[in-house]
Amino acid sequence: MATLAVSEERKNYINAEYGIRSWLFTTDHKRIALLYLLSITAFFFIGGFAALLIRLELLTPAGDLLSADAYNKAFTMHGQVMVFFFLIPSIPAVLGNFLIPIMIGAKDLAFPRINLISWYIYIIAGILYIHCLVTGGVDTGWTFYPTFSTQFSNTKVIEAGLAIFISGFSSILTGLNFVVTVHRMRAPGMTWSRLPLFVWSHYATSIIMLLGTPVIAITLVLVVLERALNLGIFDPTRGGDPVLFQHLFWFYSHPAVYIMILPSMAVISEIVPCFSRKRVFGYNFVAISSIAIAAIGFVVWAHHMFVAGISLYSAIVFSFLSFLVAVPSAVKVFNWTATMYKGSVSFSTPMLYAFGFIGLFTIGGLTGLFLATLGVDVHVHDTYFVIAHFHYVMVGGAVMGYLGGMHFWWPKISGKMYPEGWGRLAALIVFIGFNLTFFPQFILGYLGMPRRYWQYPPEYQVLNVLSTAGATILAVGYLLPMVYLLWSLRYGKPAEDNPWKATGLEWTTSSPPPTFNFDETPVVTQEAYDYENMPLPEEVTLER
Amino acid sequence: MSDSPLVSDAQLDVEHHDRPELRHHFADVEQQRNAASLGMWWFLGTEIMFFGGMFCAYLIYRRWYFPEFASASRSLDLFVGSFNTVVLICSSLTVAQAVRAAQLGNRKLQVRMLLLTLVFGLAFLGIKSYEWGNKYKEHHIPTFDYNVISGEGDLIKGNEHLLGIDKVQNDPVKLRARKAEIQQHTKIFYSLYFALTGMHAIHMIVGVGIFICITWMAHKGRFTPEYHTPLEIAGLYWHFVDIVWIYLFPLLYLIDRKPTI
Numbered sequence: 001m002a003t004l005a006v007s008e009e010r011k012n013y014i015n016a017e018y019g020i021r022s023w024l025f026t027t028d029h030k031r032i033a034l035l036y037l038l039s040i041t042a043f044f045f046i047g048g049f050a051a052l053l054i055r056l057e058l059l060t061p062a063g064d065l066l067s068a069d070a071y072n073k074a075f076t077m078h079g080q081v082m083v084f085f086f087l088i089p090s091i092p093a094v095l096g097n098f099l100i101p102i103m104i105g106a107k108d109l110a111f112p113r114i115n116l117i118s119w120y121i122y123i124i125a126g127i128l129y130i131h132c133l134v135t136g137g138v139d140t141g142w143t144f145y146p147t148f149s150t151q152f153s154n155t156k157v158i159e160a161g162l163a164i165f166i167s168g169f170s171s172i173l174t175g176l177n178f179v180v181t182v183h184r185m186r187a188p189g190m191t192w193s194r195l196p197l198f199v200w201s202h203y204a205t206s207i208i209m210l211l212g213t214p215v216i217a218i219t220l221v222l223v224v225l226e227r228a229l230n231l232g233i234f235d236p237t238r239g240g241d242p243v244l245f246q247h248l249f250w251f252y253s254h255p256a257v258y259i260m261i262l263p264s265m266a267v268i269s270e271i272v273p274c275f276s277r278k279r280v281f282g283y284n285f286v287a288i289s290s291i292a293i294a295a296i297g298f299v300v301w302a303h304h305m306f307v308a309g310i311s312l313y314s315a316i317v318f319s320f321l322s323f324l325v326a327v328p329s330a331v332k333v334f335n336w337t338a339t340m341y342k343g344s345v346s347f348s349t350p351m352l353y354a355f356g357f358i359g360l361f362t363i364g365g366l367t368g369l370f371l372a373t374l375g376v377d378v379h380v381h382d383t384y385f386v387i388a389h390f391h392y393v394m395v396g397g398a399v400m401g402y403l404g405g406m407h408f409w410w411p412k413i414s415g416k417m418y419p420e421g422w423g424r425l426a427a428l429i430v431f432i433g434f435n436l437t438f439f440p441q442f443i444l445g446y447l448g449m450p451r452r453y454w455q456y457p458p459e460y461q462v463l464n465v466l467s468t469a470g471a472t473i474l475a476v477g478y479l480l481p482m483v484y485l486l487w488s489l490r491y492g493k494p495a496e497d498n499p500w501k502a503t504g505l506e507w508t509t510s511s512p513p514p515t516f517n518f519d520e521t522p523v524v525t526q527e528a529y530d531y532e533n534m535p536l537p538e539e540v541t542l543e544r
Numbered sequence: 545m546s547d548s549p550l551v552s553d554a555q556l557d558v559e560h561h562d563r564p565e566l567r568h569h570f571a572d573v574e575q576q577r578n579a580a581s582l583g584m585w586w587f588l589g590t591e592i593m594f595f596g597g598m599f600c601a602y603l604i605y606r607r608w609y610f611p612e613f614a615s616a617s618r619s620l621d622l623f624v625g626s627f628n629t630v631v632l633i634c635s636s637l638t639v640a641q642a643v644r645a646a647q648l649g650n651r652k653l654q655v656r657m658l659l660l661t662l663v664f665g666l667a668f669l670g671i672k673s674y675e676w677g678n679k680y681k682e683h684h685i686p687t688f689d690y691n692v693i694s695g696e697g698d699l700i701k702g703n704e705h706l707l708g709i710d711k712v713q714n715d716p717v718k719l720r721a722r723k724a725e726i727q728q729h730t731k732i733f734y735s736l737y738f739a740l741t742g743m744h745a746i747h748m749i750v751g752v753g754i755f756i757c758i759t760w761m762a763h764k765g766r767f768t769p770e771y772h773t774p775l776e777i778a779g780l781y782w783h784f785v786d787i788v789w790i791y792l793f794p795l796l797y798l799i800d801r802k803p804t805i
Contacts (some may be wrong), residue, residue: 107569110579176586184579210586214594222601222739229687231735233601238728244604248597516569
């Protein structure tokens with residue numbers, strides 16, 4: 001694999017065309033990925049701003065910065081923006097969109113125009129949601145539980161519900177595109193057992209998007225109808241059942257957690273073998289475990305409702321199934337660890353994020369088992385223990401994976417190298433800031449501090465101050481990559497086609513890739529992760 | 545797969561040049577057709593989940609409030625509903641015939657069958673809105689002057705035994721309470737009835753829109769025996785919407801039609 005000198009004139013997807021129209025009407029999956037990157041980054045900062053308000057309010061026991069109502073709106077905004085407008089589209093719509101066609105040797109996704117439409121749908125939903133925020137906001141929590149959302153809340157529930165309903169179609173169309181692309185667009189020789197694990201994981205994610213999202217869509221439609229027309233479907237005083245809403249809501253929203261974490265696992269499965277210079281341990285198990293997580297993930301939803309009055313017997317079954325989903329997740333963690341064992345591990349930026357992911361996801365996953373245990377759940381439900389648990393999975397897991405992936409493929413996406421020293425520093429700051437923010441919340445929750453309150457007894461203050469301090473460090477950790485990645489666009493040194501000496505078709509094309517990804521359709525003759533036959537990257541060789 | 549014959553990009557360019565319908569990122573027409581068809585099947589899968597949420601709600605409340613659901617179901621016009629079912633099945637037949645005509649390269653028959661499909665589709669929507677209009681007059685539309693316990697849309701008459709009214713006839717307090725319950729529980733039936741048939745009608749309207757385009761394309765002679773993918777996948781969608789109605793009809797109209805007493 002000879003490294004070609006990157007000439008300035010070489011045509012790629014970025015300099016192929018110029019002008020705003022060439023971006024807004026593009027059907028190139030790589031350009032659409034960049035459109036998504038810009039828009040989800042904007043939403044990440046909106047959601048982050050809400051998080052800032054929450055943490056500042058909780059700095060003191062008294063409700064001094066925000067009123068109770070404003071606080072309710074702040075955490076609702078934080079949850080809805082982060083879940084529906086950042087985490088769910090994050091890795092799939094940016095990295096997945098960019099990489100899946102290249103990884104399987106295709107020229108584009110199966111339906112390029114639908115891909116563009118899905119971005120527009122996302123933008124329309126986003127604008128509607130922002131409009132809802134600036135004209136008053138919502139205070140139902142991201143979960144929209146009736147009967148509060150349908151009868152008692154005086155905020156813009158209908159508008160927020162419609163915005164999220166619309167954004168769901170964006171996610172459905174992205175998932176549809178991925179599934180069909182993986183089935184129908186693979187290059188000659190790219191068999192299922194040679195697919196990169198990144199693709200396997202996204203395939204599993206897409207299936208959840210396809211089968212789960214329509215259910216929350218219809219659930220939100222029913223909430224909107226109930227609220228607009230005063231129907232009574234979810235109102236117990238009129239024969240309706242609020243728990244039915246919770247079943248329908250969590251039928252999507254629990255698997256949605258796997259929509260967030262599986263793509264992150266996809267990224268980690270690429271980074272770990274590359275920076276360990278070893279074939280991934282147990283390829284088949286890692287691949288199948290993605291599918292298993294997607295499948296079992298669909299039958300665990302009622303563990304969110306152990307105290308909502310469901311029958312004891314169904315609670316026992318759901319508790320058992322929730323334990324079961326830990327098995328394929330553990331398979332992944334063990335296999336990544338085994339991949340590193342006796343490998344030539346280098347501590348590059350993406351690998352630091354991968355280490356962070358594995359540790360934090362393991363904590364997040366194991367505390368999930370506490371919550372799946374019926375007795376413990378009664379004690380800690382709706383406390384900060386739950387908040388800490390799912391932030392370890394969604395932020396410690398999903399966002400770490402996203403950042404790791406952004407660094408790993410940044411040379412491919414932008415054609416520029418980021419400054420390695422700053423990269424490592426940021427990864428370290430994120431890890432420290434994250435733990436300082438969320439570990440105290442486990443203790444707070446165990447001590448009984450409930451979620452969604454804007455005041456608390458003074459004895460919880462020390463831990464809350466620690467958490468807020470951690471959040472500021474975390475914010476620095478998130479801002480740093482923003483700065484130096486943008487800096488690298490202008491000043492970074494040009495990236496080689498394969499700077500990490502990684503396997504995978506995306507590294508055989510130029511950086512950045514040409515519009516149709518490859519000059520000639522590649523033919524695959526090897527399985528993935530053949531690192532035994534790959535030379536070490538120069539940098540690593542020098543370090544030894 | 546690794547020993548599959550290699551198609552050079554030069555050959556591909558020839559095929560791309562000959563077949564204007566072949567989009568640049570597909571290797572051949574066959575791959576393009578397979579992708580489109582698989583995409584539509586998965587999309588229909590998402591549609592099943594979408595309607596599935598409402599079917600789930602329906603099943604639970606039907607079990608809880610069977611007498612109210614059965615009585616309200618009896619108020620739906622069986623003749624009109626059955627007639628509409630026949631209309632919709634006919635439209636599926638004409639869609640299948642249109643696809644067949646495209647495969648045979650018979651453009652005239654194709655356009656004729658597609659026009660018939662549009663007629664049947666619009667007829668279905670017309671009949672449905674006539675039915676909804678009647679429901680409005682009977683005060684059976686939730687929140688629009690909803691009333692099922694007296695007046696024109698009185699559901700209790702004829703269903704006294706099923707609804708358990710005969711048991712509380714002599715106790716005015718219990719009678720009033722039971723009537724209030726009937727008012728609320730039938731409202732859940734009608735909410736789901738309008739949500740389900742309304743969602744179905746929205747899908748029909750989208751279908752008619754799609755088929756207007758398809759008919760135009762057929763008229764322009766875009767479909768050949770080798771290439772008629774848009775017609776085929778639009779047909780899949782139409783059949784799906786048809787099948788949804790095939791489930792809706794018995795679930796809503798035929799809950800319990802046995803004569804009472």
